[in-house]
Structure formats: structure tokens, C-alpha cells
Amino acid sequence: MENINRAILIVLDSVGVGELPDAPDYGDTGSNTLGNIVKSCGGIKLPNMANMGLGKVDGIDYLPVPRSITGSYGRMAEVSKGKDTITGHWEIAGLQLEYPFPTYPNGFSKEILEKFEELSGRGILGNCVASGTEIIKEYGEEHMRTGKLIVYTSADSVFQIAAHEEIVPVEELYRICLIARDMLQGENMVGRVIARPFTGRPGDFSRTTNRRDFSAEPTADTILDKLQQKGLDVIAVGKIEDIFSGKGITVAEHTKSNMNGVDVTLKYMKENNKGIIFTNLVDFDMLFGHRNNAEGYRQALEEFDARLPEIVGAMRDDDLLIITADHGCDPTTPSTDHSREHVPLLLYGKNIKQDVNLGTRKTFADLASTIAEVFGIKNEFPGESFHGLIAK
The missing domain is CATH 3.40.720.10 (Alkaline Phosphatase, subunit A)
Structure with missing residues (x-):
């Protein structure tokens, strides 16, 4: 051609x-x-x-x-x-x-989360397979109160981090995702680390269009x-x-x-x-x-x-x-x-x-x-x- x-x-x-x-x-x-x-x-x-x-x-x-x-x-x-x-x-x-990317049907290991908490300087909420809209309903209010990050996964090889844009500014969330991306290598090389920003108030949270994927x-x-x-x-x-x-x-x-x-x-x-x-x-x-x-x-x-x-x-x-x-x-x-x-x-x-x-x-x-x-x-x-x- x-x-x-x-x-x-x-x-x-x-x-x-x-x-x-x-x-x-x-x-x-x-x-x-x-x-x-x-x-x-x-x-x-x-x-x-x-x-x-x-x-x-x-x-x-x-x-x-x-x-x-x-x-x-x-x-x-x-x-x-x-x-x-x-x-x-x-x-x-x-x-x-x-070989497929690794998945985490039971959530991430204690070792992964402890290392991530140390590197990010923030605590963790969630650590389960969940719908993104449902998990912010469940943990959004506690996240806003404590500043802890909502970490979850799905059937895909993903390490997802949800945070309210007023609690964790979008650029800071991206920086944290890059920390996770660098950390998740070798046998734990997930396909994607995903930033999942959201806004709103308890009972009325919604995800924004500022999602970013940090791929292998x-x-x-x-x-x-x-x-x-x-x-x-x-x-x-x-x-x-x-x-x-x-x-x-x-x-x-x-x-x-x-x-x-x-x-x-x-x-x-x-x-x-x-x-x-x-x-x-x-x-x-x-x-x-x-x-x-x-x-x-x-x-x-x-x-x-x-x-x-x-x-x-x-x-x-x-x-x-x-x-x-x-x-x-x-x-x-x-x-x-x-x-x-x-x-x-x-x-x-x-x-x-x-x-x-x-x-x-x-x-x-x-x-x-x-x-x-x-x-x-x-x-x-x-x-x-x-x-x-x-x-x-």
C-alpha cells in the first residue's frame, strides 16, 4: 500500500x-x-x-x-x-x-501494603476486590476524615487508588501512583496502577474524569x-x-x-x-x-x-x-x-x-x-x- x-x-x-x-x-x-x-x-x-x-x-x-x-x-x-x-x-x-499479569482476588498481601504505606506515608483502607463506585461509598467518609488511601482491585491486574480531590490533590495522587508503579515489579508487576480521584460529600460521591493509568x-x-x-x-x-x-x-x-x-x-x-x-x-x-x-x-x-x-x-x-x-x-x-x-x-x-x-x-x-x-x-x-x- x-x-x-x-x-x-x-x-x-x-x-x-x-x-x-x-x-x-x-x-x-x-x-x-x-x-x-x-x-x-x-x-x-x-x-x-x-x-x-x-x-x-x-x-x-x-x-x-x-x-x-x-x-x-x-x-x-x-x-x-x-x-x-x-x-x-x-x-x-x-x-x-x-503469561497473564498477576491478579489479587483476595486483596494485596500484607508485605505489599506495608511497603506501600511506608513509601506513600499514608494508611490504607479497603484492600479488596470491589466496584469503584461502591468502594468510595463505603470508605469515602473515613478517607476524608483520616486521609488514608482507598486501595482496591478487580478481576483485572490492577492496583487502584481512590482519593478525594480535596483531601489528596490530583497531582499528589499521581505521584503516589508512580510510587506504587515503581514498587510493583517482578512477580507483583500488575498491569496497571490506576488513580481514581473523586469528589462530593458522604452519600453523594462521584468519580471525576481525572483518572490516570500507570501501566507496566x-x-x-x-x-x-x-x-x-x-x-x-x-x-x-x-x-x-x-x-x-x-x-x-x-x-x-x-x-x-x-x-x-x-x-x-x-x-x-x-x-x-x-x-x-x-x-x-x-x-x-x-x-x-x-x-x-x-x-x-x-x-x-x-x-x-x-x-x-x-x-x-x-x-x-x-x-x-x-x-x-x-x-x-x-x-x-x-x-x-x-x-x-x-x-x-x-x-x-x-x-x-x-x-x-x-x-x-x-x-x-x-x-x-x-x-x-x-x-x-x-x-x-x-x-x-x-x-x-x-x-x-
Whole structure:
């Protein structure tokens, strides 16, 4: 694809499209984030993604299929062990994980907490698996009274620290999270340390948009590093910078919401850059998947789909648009955790073929391999490029 000079890669965080063969090993039998949302909500309107071929993706037989398909399409399976955000994004970027990040279903050990208290200079509340909204209800008032930090985890490999912005200023919370990030290495190298600021008064607490993720650093070069080393732009929108711990990124801008993420993506699309614009839209996962809000999830998907004409309209002739996801988070199942699912793969651009079914890709890393070939980079990733299938 000699005529492609820029890729716009948008990850719809948690928009899975059906369980993987090993889903039972993760307790995710029957999970199908998109399919079950459509079923539980009595339908969904995604005309623009349908035009790109979403309804022709393997396993998707519940969406309309237009007569004319403008994009190429498929789905991808995850090879890496795990079903979290970092694992999914790293594999998209060409890095497969043989072992999952550690999880803490019974909370963190006494040794970890004592060391953290010593380094942070603050006491600890919580230390359990919990919903972020529920744990601030339970411990928020005591936190405000004592200044102790609320520490909790989930089914993912996360060390989450919640603090009221009036008690622990946001920048101080970020500093404390960096202390935890440096501390949690080796066998306790969690995928992410997450700052969870909140505001309000007892009985009426709410989390703010100042969340920050402090991720483990990728253990090898990804396609982002290779693009950067070639002198190309690697523009990270949303939490991409956090997910890759800044590695391989030339410009980063954090966002407040899905729609803000689209706005920022459009801003960079209108600039004269070459390389990749890599965007994560997290609301699907954070606001709706984890809270089992299928209707809210449906509306968020429709809101994104309605913005697609703007994105397509802002594309240059030498652009390639890629839409995918990193895992599932089915809001219709009893679990509030991520689900082990296939993810969709939609591609659009003036210089790629239309209506090509890419089938089920064996690994998310096929994307990294394809992007490498697009930009003339040697494919050293554990994926198979589908460049030859879509190049005009």
C-alpha cells in the first residue's frame, strides 16, 4: 500500500463480538458484548459501521447488510493470556504475552501494603476486590476524615487508588501512583496502577474524569516503537499513552469522554502528520460494560457510529482507517468484568479494496504486521499481514 501514509487506529474499548474458544477457561461462556446488547435492547442502529461491513463479520448475523460495502472487515482472536486492556492493546501493537499479569482476588498481601504505606506515608483502607463506585461509598467518609488511601482491585491486574480531590490533590495522587508503579515489579508487576480521584460529600460521591493509568512498560518493541524509529508520528489519543507507558509515542493527548476522543482524533487528522493516530475510546468499557448498563452501551455505540461520517470526511486520500476493540465487557451477564471475546476489524480508505472478508484472524498482532507492511517496516511481529488481501 505505497499510497498510504497515515493510519487512524480507533479502539472501541471492550466492544467484543463473541466468545473465544477458550472463554470457558475465563468464566465467560456465552459472552457476546455487541450481540447481547442488540438482543437485550431490541436492536441497534449502526448504519455507518454496517456500510463498512460490520454485519458481514463472522458470527454477526443480527445486523443489516447494505447492498454496497465500502470497507473490508473481519474479526480477530486473542492469543495472549488475559482479557485486560493492556494485554489487548499490546497484542494489537505486536506484543503477545505468554503469561497473564498477576491478579489479587483476595486483596494485596500484607508485605505489599506495608511497603506501600511506608513509601506513600499514608494508611490504607479497603484492600479488596470491589466496584469503584461502591468502594468510595463505603470508605469515602473515613478517607476524608483520616486521609488514608482507598486501595482496591478487580478481576483485572490492577492496583487502584481512590482519593478525594480535596483531601489528596490530583497531582499528589499521581505521584503516589508512580510510587506504587515503581514498587510493583517482578512477580507483583500488575498491569496497571490506576488513580481514581473523586469528589462530593458522604452519600453523594462521584468519580471525576481525572483518572490516570500507570501501566507496566512493554517488554519489547511494538509497532509504535518501529514507527517512531522510522521518524514517523505516533499520536496517542485517550489512554493510549498510559497503556504503553509512553513508549514509542511522539505526541499524546488525554481525553474526557468518547466524544471528546473523537474530537481530538479529528483535530490531529486535520494536521499535516504522517504515521499513526492511535485512539482509545474508553466510555464503552468504563461507563457501561463494567456497570452492566446495556442501554447506555447501545446509545454510546450509536453516538460513535453517528460521528463516523465526520471521521471519513476528514480522511485524506492516503489515510487508512482501522476500527477494532481490545476485549469484551458484556453488560448483559452477571459479571461486571471483562470477557474473553473476538474483536471486530473494520478497514476503510481510498487505497484499499472494498467488501473483502478477512475472516477470523488468529491473533490481534495481525494488525501490527499489516501496519508494518504498509509503512515498509520489516515484519518482526508474531502476526500475519493481510496487506495482500486489501491492497489495490
